[in-house]
Amino acid sequence: MKYLSLIWSALYRKPLRSFLTLASIFVAFLLFGLLQSVSVAFSEGVDFSGVDRLIIAPKYSIIDPLPEKHALAVKAVSGVELVSHRNWFGGVYQDTSQFFPRWPVPPESFLAMYPEYLLTDAEKTAFIQTRTGAIIGRPLAETYSLELGDKIPLIGDIWPNKDNTVWEFDLVGIYDVANDSVETEQMFMNFEFFDEYRQWSQGTVGNIVVKINDPDNSAAIASEIDRLFANSSDETKTTTEKAYNQMFAKQVGDIGLIMTGILSAVFFTILLLTGNTMAQAIRERIPELAILKTIGFSNISLLMIVLCEALLIVLVGSLPGLMLAAVLLARFSQSVAIFNGVELSGLIVAQGVGLAFLMALLVGLPPALRAMRLNIVDALGDH
Amino acid sequence: MTGTLIEIETLAKDYYRGKVVIPVLSDISLQIEQGDFLALMGPSGSGKTTLLNLIGGLDTPTLGSISVGGERIDKLGQGQLATWRSRNVGFVFQFYNLLPVLSAEKNVELPLLLTNLSRRERKKRALAALAVVGLQDRAGHRPTELSGGQEQRVAIARAIVSDPGLLVCDEPTGDLDRATADEILELLQLLNREYGKTIVMVTHDPKAADHANHCLYLDKGSLTGSQTV
Numbered sequence: 001m002k003y004l005s006l007i008w009s010a011l012y013r014k015p016l017r018s019f020l021t022l023a024s025i026f027v028a029f030l031l032f033g034l035l036q037s038v039s040v041a042f043s044e045g046v047d048f049s050g051v052d053r054l055i056i057a058p059k060y061s062i063i064d065p066l067p068e069k070h071a072l073a074v075k076a077v078s079g080v081e082l083v084s085h086r087n088w089f090g091g092v093y094q095d096t097s098q099f100f101p102r103w104p105v106p107p108e109s110f111l112a113m114y115p116e117y118l119l120t121d122a123e124k125t126a127f128i129q130t131r132t133g134a135i136i137g138r139p140l141a142e143t144y145s146l147e148l149g150d151k152i153p154l155i156g157d158i159w160p161n162k163d164n165t166v167w168e169f170d171l172v173g174i175y176d177v178a179n180d181s182v183e184t185e186q187m188f189m190n191f192e193f194f195d196e197y198r199q200w201s202q203g204t205v206g207n208i209v210v211k212i213n214d215p216d217n218s219a220a221i222a223s224e225i226d227r228l229f230a231n232s233s234d235e236t237k238t239t240t241e242k243a244y245n246q247m248f249a250k251q252v253g254d255i256g257l258i259m260t261g262i263l264s265a266v267f268f269t270i271l272l273l274t275g276n277t278m279a280q281a282i283r284e285r286i287p288e289l290a291i292l293k294t295i296g297f298s299n300i301s302l303l304m305i306v307l308c309e310a311l312l313i314v315l316v317g318s319l320p321g322l323m324l325a326a327v328l329l330a331r332f333s334q335s336v337a338i339f340n341g342v343e344l345s346g347l348i349v350a351q352g353v354g355l356a357f358l359m360a361l362l363v364g365l366p367p368a369l370r371a372m373r374l375n376i377v378d379a380l381g382d383h
Numbered sequence: 384m385t386g387t388l389i390e391i392e393t394l395a396k397d398y399y400r401g402k403v404v405i406p407v408l409s410d411i412s413l414q415i416e417q418g419d420f421l422a423l424m425g426p427s428g429s430g431k432t433t434l435l436n437l438i439g440g441l442d443t444p445t446l447g448s449i450s451v452g453g454e455r456i457d458k459l460g461q462g463q464l465a466t467w468r469s470r471n472v473g474f475v476f477q478f479y480n481l482l483p484v485l486s487a488e489k490n491v492e493l494p495l496l497l498t499n500l501s502r503r504e505r506k507k508r509a510l511a512a513l514a515v516v517g518l519q520d521r522a523g524h525r526p527t528e529l530s531g532g533q534e535q536r537v538a539i540a541r542a543i544v545s546d547p548g549l550l551v552c553d554e555p556t557g558d559l560d561r562a563t564a565d566e567i568l569e570l571l572q573l574l575n576r577e578y579g580k581t582i583v584m585v586t587h588d589p590k591a592a593d594h595a596n597h598c599l600y601l602d603k604g605s606l607t608g609s610q611t612v
Contacts, residue, residue: 002496002505009484291480294441295494295541296469298462376441380476 003305010281010309011316018313021277025317025359026324028270032263032352033325033344039259041342052215053113054222055244056208059235062247063088065204067234068195074210077228079221082211084109087191087204090158091167093144100140102154102187104194107133113209116178117188123148123173131193135173137184146171152187161197180334207244208236267359275363278310282367289371290379303372310364311357318356322349388549388581389415389438394447396433396604407433408604411447417548420575420582422595429601431585432553438583439472439551440464451549469497473542473580477554479534481526487513487537488522494545512540515578516570532563539570543580550574552584556591568594 011018056074058064071083089102107128111117119127119135127133134152146152154167161167169189177184195202212221222238229236239247282289289302297305326344333342394411397404408430415421415438423431436442437449440456443464449457451471459467473494481490491509500508513519516536526534535555542550552571556564572594574580584595592598600608 002502005489006482006485006493006496009482009489013484287480288482291474291476291482292493293465294439294468294474296465296497298465377436380441380480 003301003308007305007308007312011313013281013285017277017281021274021313022317024270024273025314026321028266029318029321029352029356030325030328031266032355033322033348034328035259035263036348036351037325037329037342037344039256040345040348051218051240051242052212053241054210054212054218054225054238055241056210056225056236056238057244057247058207059226059237062207062244064234065201065206066208066236068203068205070229070234070236071205071208073228074208074225077210077221077224079212079214079217079224080210081213082109082113083208084113084210085191085205085208086110086188087194087206088158089154089156089189089194092155092157093152098144100136100185100187101183102189104191105188106191107188110188113211116182118176118178119173123175126172127188127190130170130172131190132168132170133172134169134187134189135175136171136187138174138176139184140187141171141174143185146174148172148174156198159194159198162199167197267355271359271362274314274359275366278313278363279367281309282306282371286374286379289374290376293374293376294380299372302374303368306368306371307360307364310368311360314356314360314363318352318359322352386417387414388417388419388452389413389583390448390450391438392448394434394437394449395445396430396437396442397445406604408437408444411604411606413599413606415581415583417581418575418579420572420594420596421584422592422598423583423585423601424587424589424592424598425601425607427587428603430604431601434601435551435553435583435585439474439549440468469494469545471547471549473539473545473547473550475535475538475542475550475552475555477557479526479531479538479558481534481537481541483526486523486525487518487529487540490526490537491540491544493541498545508544509540512544513537515543515574516540530563531559532566535559535563535567536570539567539574543574543578548579548581550580550582552582554585554587556586556588561590564588564591 056066056070058066066085068085071085074080075083084106086103086105089104091102093100107124111119111124111127117135123135127135136146136152141147148171150171152169152171154169156167191205210221210225212218218240225238226236292302292305293299322344326349329342329344391414392412394408395406396408397406399405411434423434425431433442437444438451440451440459444457447457448455454467456464456467481487482493485493488506488509491512492505495505495508498505510519510522513522516539518533518536518540521529521533526537529537539555550571555571556567559567568591571582571584575582575596582595584591586592596611598610599606600610
């Protein structure tokens, strides 16, 4: 501790250089906190505890369709309270850059399944009774200046209609949401109209959503549902909404591998930069280190002082980075569906701190050894 | 004078440049009394600084022996020499060699970091050392905020803060104007007379040497004469 002021003073020697070094370490560990948390979330097993909604998806690929009649069979499973379904529409509104998810759904069961989408009674009735009816979130309506009664034309890129024309839906509801974790930029339209008017695959759905009466029994119910369709031509994989969202994101590629690749590149670069900075900082201070040796600091003391300097720089940069990652993940998990449940765990913090120590050792050891082996007479003579 | 502090016998020091041996000092024998103020003079390359480094335990001889206070420092290893220096020797250099990011007080405190003194006691002693050199009121200033003479005073305070018996000074006034140099030399005289410090000083400057009690002359690595001032 008595060397702390000596070690701390190294940060003030070249304030701009210190700031830039700290900033780069800060960003590296911020990325580590964010990406590692996402990577872990995407690689961990499905946690069924406490969930009351399950998604039934095709077993082998989420782009395969499921027979709509599966929904009827699922209704008979003990513990299942409510069944609905949805289908990925894709489509283009105005141009391809203006993308938002669009889902044909059976309005009545959908609204019962998702009470977090808030509509007036009149809007609910209109959605249920209008064959071409559609609802969108309020932010989306504001973005495109859409009002109730407007027509929403969509090009059916995945699902062309029987006339090979643009789909037209009537906006009958603009929904608000009950909490921040609900996605607001989506469009839901009447499945019946969609199913009748599409060119093929009538009677199929993308996935089935079920509400169960006992969250503690969710894993058993999921197994029971999958067992129901085992060895059929349309086997299922029942999972949680969170796991399904992650499965959906994994269509992009191996998320864990992508995250690891990015982090490796970031840390390799930071290691080179910080290592070079530390080496330069020590080179500039050779006479000072020689003076410390002259007045009696031992070789080991100098080795430890330089290593502690490296550790100080890395910790001062990395800890705030990890803290900001925790804050951002806490916010994202509330507001972005794909981040739902993603958090900076104690294990990742521990990994981050361990990484900081390793980084300090790697960047600090070469200059520390140089300081330790310094010949006083040569160093002072050169000065 | 209260007896011999430094005893050097048949000392030689060679440096090596590749396989080429460069003799710097040869067959040096001398004794320095406790409480003496000795000036080492001679032309550049005569070996003054090398001899000073050997006396201060910064370097080890090729041949011969050096005893300081009865201890054979030529027999000590690097770690032992570091400990010995911290307890027995204060160093003053031409270019002060203060740490620019530390205040005067923190610079003076540096040798005390090697002791078990409390933070409070270290501060008290650092301020006392600064008071001896007349800079107590500049304790919080960094080296860049001090004049050359003041910097050298801080360096002297750092050299005496752990109360070593021996001060080795390498051209302590070489970077100062005449008036400031005289002030520094008077301070060294004060430390020698009032505080009993034994001082060995390398200098080119005859006027600086006038402040010492004795002068030794070196040329081409050998002692060539002595003079009592």
